Amino acid sequence: MELERIPVDIDHCSKTYADGTRGLQPTSLHVEPGEVLALLGPSGCGKTTLLRLIAGLETLDAGGRILFGDQDVTHRPVEQRGVGMVFQSYALFPQMSVAANIGYGLRIRGASAAEERRAVGELVELTRLTGLESKRPGELSGGQRQRVALARAVAVRPRVLLLDEPLAALDAKLKESLREELAELLRRLHITPIHGRVNRIERTPESQARGVLTLGGMTLTCPPALSQSALLVRPEDIQIGPRQDGWGMARVEQRSFLGDRVQLRLSAAGIASTLLADVGRDAPYRNGDEVGIHIDPQRLMSTAEASA
Structure with missing residues (x-):
């Protein structure tokens, strides 16, 4: 067909x-x-x-x-x-x-x-x-x-x-x-x-030159193919939980109940815009909470991938 x-x-x-x-x-x-x-x-x-x-x-x-x-x-x-x-x-x-x-x-x-x-x-x-x-x-x-x-x-x-x-x-x-x-x-x-529906994260020229992403106090080493100044990550690929070694910190600005899941709008040091993260419907996080945040570098995408 x-x-x-x-x-x-x-x-x-x-x-x-x-x-x-x-x-x-x-x-x-x-x-x-x-x-x-x-x-x-x-x-x-x-x-x-x-x-x-x-x-x-x-x-x-x-x-x-x-x-x-x-x-x-x-x-x-x-x-x-x-x-x-x-x-x-x-x-x-x-x-x-x-x-x-x-x-x-x-x-x-x-x-x-x-x-x-x-x-x-x-x-x-x-x-x-x-x-x-x-x-x-x-x-x-x-x-x-x-x-x-x-x-x-x-x-x-x-x-x-x-x-x-x-x-x-x-x-x-x-x-x-x-x-x-x-x-x-x-x-x-x-x-x-x-x-x-995807998060866009702008990198500073310094971070781009170093091949890293700095977010909420954590520094992620990006795959070599990701050389763009702006990177993308899906809400479901952002991990939220208690802070651990290698994780950053973010603040919950808004919590939205979406039936089978909860969507959190987060602010974090190092980025100008907020991020959307999807978590389970029973996640305890509320507006104003400080949470740990982590992203697997392999889940990051280039802006070119969104239209390819």
């Missing part, structure tokens, strides 16, 4: 709500055909708003444009854009089977029963869901539900796939395995995906 590769262009897109709140500052970017682009930034900066503008779920301010290839889709309704979207909650239909969920988009678009069976069968095999076709979402693991949501999104052959933190609800071990599977599947389907 091969889909058309197209570039995506966002030209001076912004969003202002009726009460005057600015949901997204003027933004321009270009996504190459088949490129995986990650939107970076703290909570509230407009990442999800931009995804919703691309999908057609929000209307952008006057003066902006969105192009899929050579087609201007700025004023096209969502159903005419050819966009698939996978949400953090997956948004599966609980009363439908796996096969029915995957084929739903084709069915409402008038596809024949034979066409639907063929596409569903192909995607079930591709996403390793064989044998689960008659199961309902409640009978599946988190990883299986994620794959059903992805299969449903690509069944209608979207030109662009938007991923709004699709792995956020999974535990760290499952994220690790599914992240690689997802990247490989998107490459095989030739889909242009856009997603986000």
